[in-house]
Amino acid sequence: MSIRVYNTMSRTKEEFRPREPGKVAMYVCGPTVYNHIHVGNARTFLSFDVIRRYLMWRGYEVTFVQNITDVDDKIITRANEEGRSAAEVAQEYTAAFRSAMDALGVLPPTSQPLATQTIPDMIAMVERLIERGHAYVVGGDVYFSVRSFPGYGALSGRDIDELEAGARVDVDERKEDPLDFALWKAAKPGEPHWPSPWGEGRPGWHLECSVMSERELGVPFDIHGGGSDLVFPHHENERAQSEAATGRQFVRYWMHGGMLQIDSEKMSKSLGNFLLLKDVLARYPAPVIRMLMLQTHYRSPLDFSDSRLDEAAAALERISNVVRNLEWTVQSGTTGHGASVEDRAALDAAVRQARERFVEAMDDDFNTAGAIAALFELGRVCNAYLAEHLAELGSDDRSVLRSAAQAIRELLGVLGIRLEAEQKEEEPTSEVVAMARDLAGYGGEDAEEALRALVAAREAARAERNWSAADAVRDALGVLGYVIEDTPSGPRVVFRGKE
Ligand code: AMP
Ligand code: ZN
Numbered sequence: 077m078s079i080r081v082y083n084t085m086s087r088t089k090e091e092f093r094p095r096e097p098g099k100v101a102m103y104v105c106g107p108t109v110y111n112h113i114h115v116g117n118a119r120t121f122l123s124f125d126v127i128r129r130y131l132m133w134r135g136y137e138v139t140f141v142q143n144i145t146d147v148d149d150k151i152i153t154r155a156n157e158e159g160r161s162a163a164e165v166a167q168e169y170t171a172a173f174r175s176a177m178d179a180l181g182v183l184p185p186t187s188q189p190l191a192t193q194t195i196p197d198m199i200a201m202v203e204r205l206i207e208r209g210h211a212y213v214v215g216g217d218v219y220f221s222v223r224s225f226p227g228y229g230a231l232s233g234r235d236i237d238e239l240e241a242g243a244r245v246d247v248d249e250r251k252e253d254p255l256d257f258a259l260w261k262a263a264k265p266g267e268p269h270w271p272s273p274w275g276e277g278r279p280g281w282h283l284e285c286s287v288m289s290e291r292e293l294g295v296p297f298d299i300h301g302g303g304s305d306l307v308f309p310h311h312e313n314e315r316a317q318s319e320a321a322t323g324r325q326f327v328r329y330w331m332h333g334g335m336l337q338i339d340s341e342k343m344s345k346s347l348g349n350f351l352l353l354k355d356v357l358a359r360y361p362a363p364v365i366r367m368l369m370l371q372t373h374y375r376s377p378l379d380f381s382d383s384r385l386d387e388a389a390a391a392l393e394r395i396s397n398v399v400r401n402l403e404w405t406v407q408s409g410t411t412g413h414g415a416s417v418e419d420r421a422a423l424d425a426a427v428r429q430a431r432e433r434f435v436e437a438m439d440d441d442f443n444t445a446g447a448i449a450a451l452f453e454l455g456r457v458c459n460a461y462l463a464e465h466l467a468e469l470g471s472d473d474r475s476v477l478r479s480a481a482q483a484i485r486e487l488l489g490v491l492g493i494r495l496e497a498e499q500k501e502e503e504p505t506s507e508v509v510a511m512a513r514d515l516a517g518y519g520g521e522d523a524e525e526a527l528r529a530l531v532a533a534r535e536a537a538r539a540e541r542n543w544s545a546a547d548a549v550r551d552a553l554g555v556l557g558y559v560i561e562d563t564p565s566g567p568r569v570v571f572r573g574k575e
Contacts (some may be wrong), residue, residue: 079134081299082375082441084307084330085231089441094298095328100131100138102299103289105306106188108145109169110154114350115365115380116336116343118180120303122366123333123374123442125182126491127301130438133490141292142185143284144170146192152267162268163192176353181362181492187292191284195270198279198287201321202259202272210320214250216262216275222255225316231330232308257313259283282313286326290318296325304332304375305342334377336369343380351380363493364389370444370491391452395484396495398455401462402481406474407503411528411568414470415461423461427480430454434487444491451484458484467563471524503571504556511556515549527569531560535567 079092094100104124107113113121131138146166155162170190178184191198202218205211210224222228222236229236236255243254258280263269269276289297295318302311311330318326335342338349356365368388372378414420430450437446458480465473485495505523512518512526516533520526530549537545550560557573 079131079439080441081329081331084332085327087233090329092329094136095296098136100136100299101141101293101297102128102138102301103141103285103293103297104185104300105285105302105310106142106144107169107173108148108150109166109173110148110150111169111345112172112352112354113176114343114345115353115356116303116350118176118353118365119336119369119378120301120333121177121182122180122369122492124301124331126370126444127299127331127374127442128183129490129492130442139186139293140183141187141189141289143288144173144188144190145281145284146170146190147268147278148191148281156266166192172354176357179357179362180353180365181494183492189288189292191279192268194284194287194291195279197291198283199260199272201283201287201317202279204321205259205317208320210317211259212252213274216260216277217250217258218260218274219251219256220259220313220317220320221252222257222316223253225320227319228255228316229312231315232312234308234312257282257309259317282310282317285310286314286318286321289314289326290322295322296328298327299329299331300327301331301333304334307332333374334372336378336380338380340379356385360385360389363495364392366491366493367392367448370493371448373441373443373445375441392493395452395455395488398458399481399484399495402458402477402484405462405466405469406478406481408570408572411524411531412468412470412563412566414472415465415468419461419465420473420476423457423480424476426454426457427476427483431483431487434490438490447487447491451487454480454484507556508558511552515552527558531567531569534560 080089081092082089102124104121107117128138128140144166147162151162151165155165158165174184202211205220206213206218209221211218211220229239240253240255248254260272260274260277260279260283262274263276263278267278269278289295289300300311300314307330315326337343338351341347341349343350364385365388368380368384369378371388371391430453433450433453434447437443437450440446458477461477469477488495503523508523508530509518509521509526512529512533516526516529518526518529530553534546534549537543537549553560553569558569558571560567561570
């Protein structure tokens with residue numbers, strides 16, 4: 077079975093075949109660090125975190141590169157408003173971005189280059205483009221000549237003549253063609269600038285991603301990701317620059333995430349309808365936010381609201397309860413005669429099926445909604461099993477209950493949803509064996525058997541009306557953290573842990 081990926085370039089799902097077997101090279105455009113990121117931005121970063129985690133879980137070695145845009149008009153504007161340097165603003169929000177990503181459980185990139193530390197490489201790419209006839213200098217500016225790159229528009233599915241008609245509105249007479257975009261901008265007073273062959277200036281935004289991805293990963297690399305709002309012009313321009321500069325394919329699979337919305341409108345800084353990730357994280361734990369976001373396929377729009385967060389919290393609580401009950405049952409010593417072989421086999425099959433359905437869904441263009449649904453279905457089967465068999469569960473049931481709990485924990489973990497750690501208090505097995513030797517004449521080494529021998533000894537004492545001997549067994553077990561419960565199928569021992 078293979079993974080299928082929706083490629084924006086071909087507009088179809090394609091079989092995922094990385095350039096090198098077993099390895100994936102991926103690049104996801106990072107933030108412009110002029111403010112805290114909002115939950116819309118976070119959705120895109122989360123989607124690609126899950127894609128990366130799943131590929132890793134499927135055995136790929138993933139190299140994940142993400143840039144930080146730390147020089148940009150918005151950063152400069154903010155710095156001027158606040159009377160600080162652009163570098164100070166960028167540093168503050170780079171640190172804030174990293175800590176918010178960490179709090180959301182997004183794995184740190186393999187490398188995370190800053191635009192301001194990539195200037196010489198960017199200048200080198202502009203020189204390559206000029207040499208190859210794809211760029212031209214006007215004063216201190218350098219522009220990319222869109223008409224010089226025949227495939228322009230193929231990624232976003234736009235027709236270059238229609239684009240041209242639209243672009244005529246804002247004519248900049250220094251450009252040879254209204255579609256051309258800046259690779260290098262001459263410095264304006266009060267802006268950060270670097271020396272270049274064309275004078276002091278700074279790079280255009282699209283350039284850094286072309287340069288960093290090629291330097292860190294080589295071309296063509298496997299996956300280039302971002303939100304769907306980046307397809308045009310950002311990714312169209314990245315592709316044009318890179319393919320024009322190298323003469324080679326830039327990216328094998330272009331992947332784009334759908335927009336997070338509030339009241340059916342895209343969340344964005346400019347519309348003012350945004351919620352900062354850090355503020356939402358102060359109200360809801362990261363696993364709840366992840367659960368909400370991952371219940372929708374990454375390419376679909378996602379409506380964000382408090383009521384949906386509350387629903388996600390309730391869903392997470394339900395599945396956590398299942399796992400807690402399973403683990404508690406396994407730990408608490410199951411000394412009944414056990415569920416029937418058929419029932420046990422059915423639960424075992426349900427665990428296997430949930431794993432298969434999870435993989436099938438994720439292999440199908442990372443369908444996290446389907447993957448989560450498979451886990452909830454297993455949760456329902458487990459609840460029914462526990463409800464039906466709780467009183468009779470025996471040691472034979474333990475391994476299947478344990479494997480169900482492990483499957484849910486592990487697969488939620490693949491989605492980066494961590495349940496609370498298992499409350500594990502080691503059962504005092506050697507003490508139980510020693511106690512059974514003293515009080516029940518037990519000669520073996522197995523703690524389960526020892527518990528059964530102790531219960532049998534107590535039953536025998538009771539049958540002989542030897543209450544003090546019966547109570548001695550009960551009290552001794554109590555000291556080790558066990559209680560004896562009477563059930564319709566006879567007494568069983570449950571490990572509660574020491575008070
Ligand atoms: P920016 O800092 O604006 O370049 O955005 C960083 C990332 O967030 C990009 O991948 C954008 O596509 C993505 N993004 C911006 N707004 C949204 C939104 N409302 N929903 C999902 N992703 C978004
Ligand atoms: Zn980019």
